[in-house]
Amino acid sequence: MKKFRGISLVAGVAALGLTLSGCAAPEELTPTETTEAAAEETTAPLITVAWNDIASDFNTSSAAGNNVSNSIPAYLSGSGFNYYDNSPALVKNTEFGTYELVSEDPMTVTYTINDAVVWSDGTPIDGADMLLSWAAMFGYGKDAEGNYLFQHAAPREDLASKLPTVDGKTLSFEYDIPYVDWELQFGIGVSAHGTVMMAYPEITDPAEAKAKLIEAIQGNDLEWLKAVADVWNTGYQHTDTPENPLVTLSSGPYMVEELVADQYITMVQNPLYTWGPKPKYERITIREIADSTAAIQAVENGEVQIASGQPTADVLALVQALTNASYETGDEAAYEHIDLTTNNGGPFDPASYGGDAEKARKVRQAFLLSIPREQILENLIKPLNANASLRNSILLIPGSPNYEAMVAESGVADYLGTDAENLEKAKALLAEAGVSGTIDVEFWYPEGNVRRGQQFELIAANAALAGFNLIDESEPDWMFTDPSVNPTNPHDAVIFAWAATSLAVTGNDQQYGTGKPSNFSGYSNAKVDALLEELNSTLDPARQFEIQLAVEQEMWKDAYSITIFQFPGLAWWETAVDGVSLNPLVPYYFWNFWDWTPTAG
Known part of the structure; x- marks a missing residue:
């Protein structure tokens, strides 16, 4: 049950169905x-x-x-x-x-x-x-x-x-x-x-x-x-x-032939498939390589023909040094963010303060302010993209028509100081809340993810200056997303990315609506629920933005979540393969697998 979550849950998973392995030969x-x-x-x-x-x-x-x-x-x-x-x-x-x-x-x-x-x-x-x-x-x-x-x-x-x-x-x-x-x-x-x-x-x-x-x-x-x-x-x-x-069972070009846990999945062409472009390869094997450096080495050695990974400056330099591969960079329609759990009896739950919702809100806001967003961007993202900037909207992608207006009016300005300024705000908020001493925060990130591990270290060091003690609860299987295992998120804070599968206007109610299946941290705001419900049937673009703005104003005020950066994308592939290109949406470089073509010779 390992998971890297996708955002537009209603849109991008329309075509599923897999097959072979154990099926008729x-x-x-x-x-x-x-x-x-x-x-x-x-x-x-x-x-x-x-x-x-x-x-x-x-x-x-x-x-x-x-x-x-x-x-x-x-x-x-x-x-x-x-x-x-x-x-x-x-x-x-x-x-x-x-x-x-x-x-x-x-x-x-x-x-x-x-x-x-x-x-x-x-x-x-x-x-x-x-x-x-x-x-x-x-x-x-x-x-x-x-x-x-x-x-x-x-x-x-x-x-x-x-x-x-x-x-x-x-x-x-x-x-x-x-x-x-x-x-x-x-x-x-x-x-x-x-x-x-x-x-x-x-x-x-x-x-x-x-x-x-x-x-x-x-x-x-x-x-x-x-x-x-x-x-x-x-x-x-x-x-x-x-x-x-x-x-x-498959409805598409390939069928599942073999799956080996934590190693690979091999897919073979579906002989009954006639209703679309035929791929150029009889089989595709997808190998699990979590470490980007290992994936680069695999391409260099000819063990893997195409790879992708969370880029760092070191990773990009290694890819650029490959003599047998091409590469492409670009922004993905995914963004890094941190959500705070509001219903697990932890430091961000009003129940921990005798039901004092305002006190819990101030503690949440203080923690979000203690996250060194500028340092994360400078250290981890700008070496890959010198023009990278912080993402300052929950609902809108940077560069979209209403993004600047959203940032100007949503209330995110409360978080747009320098890291040093925000740290002082965090200390002041904790003092206002009457919370003293060390506040333990059980923090989850996916174990083995290098960039997330680096972010955890930066956040832990800076948040400690405000009085927060981050407890590393990293694990690889994203268990907090499975309600059958964890009906309530056991972690106080989680860091992951929402990855867009479409350009849908709606769907955010599934992440932020009260009790919705992809709302993993117990967030609940009746105004947000009503606004997102209205958005579902609002055809006028001007009114759509009014609703989105009102939603963000509530969410920033609630101090539930904070955005950090838009994902940089990076894929590299052997020059023996043509037709590879990035897509900002899921499924990323797999989007045109039927165009992948072995080069002559």
Whole structure:
């Protein structure tokens, strides 16, 4: 369950589904003419690439599975109605299917999957698969305690409560409100028949499994659906090659062939895939190499053809010194930030001060002010990008149309002094709050992440001057993000990045809304909840910014979170490979894997 979280949880995980390993061998499938032709076009047997972590969950729509490391194999083995190029611009994938806004009042959309599109076991991808995605995505069904049956990363029961119409390979449904990001909201996830057949092994016919799922959802048979939801929630979690081939069914160019925990995942071309560009490599192996220096060495030695990592000045210098590789730098649509936990009985929880919310707020603000943002930027980021600046907005990307206005009016100005000035403010706030002595702060960062470790050291040293004692609670598995393990975040402060998967306007309610599944630190503000709900159906750009500004004014006042910097991106690859380019959005350099081409000779 290792995780590097992704931000636009409602948008970027539309195309999932993985396969092979333990599945019927490729030679047992009946090849079509297209499959045979595609095999002749394959120009290389294998490309090996590096990433800092390996997949551990094949359902990237689930709360536990929604992270970048899982989304990359899902992208390689999935298909969907659209994707982002590296402009970034939204590209419709009409070879997979089509979608249409058929009515604006009520807002009604229709999705149709093309006839040739099938799962890697030959089962048609159809309305049952879309209905399963709809049920999970839109919060269909709750248990006796009021919990969602399907533990989606961003369930949106507020958007589409009316049952869809299913007709073969077509699904139509209505939105309850005019929803701004409707084009990004919906997509295919894991297979319907595979999920049902894992829940009910006595069902062996995919058509029967699909029919029973449709009947259960349309008939509101929550008792029967409970087993299906349990599989959807946790049945796709595997750190080694799954024995059951249903776990890794593919809807895209590649299928899972082998997964070895903490080492690598190998994917092989799906012989039934005909509805999109064919990749130039028969197999892709993604090796887990967490250390960027080791990834550079692997490319230099020819063990890995493409790699990426969190860049430091030393890493960039080593990449530039490679004689057998090209590289590219650029900003990613991800930003570093620190969240403070407000409901775990720690130093930032009002309960620790007899319910005194204002006292807890001042302690939170003091801690955020003690974070040496300037020093972090100067020491760790500017050596990579001399023009880098602090990110001073929670919701808006630097350079976006309203960014400067947001910074001027949001209240972030309270945090924009020098590190030295902010440190004095922090001391004064603690004195105002009547808090003296050393304040222990249990601080989490992902173990093994060099840059985060460096940030921890800088923060610990500076915060100590204000009276905070940081306790290192680093661990590699991001357990605080899994509510089944930690219903309440045990750490007082966590540092990680929200990584954008789309250019959606909405979706922030899933991170900052009260009780939302990606709100890991107990933040709750009724005004913020109402504003973000309004944003979902606000089509006027001017009003959208007014809402976003009001949200940030509340959040900066609450002293819940602080932004630090926009992620610098860096990828390097052997000159023996052409077609590699960065994308600021997830899945980063994997976005056009079908263009990767071995160079002649």
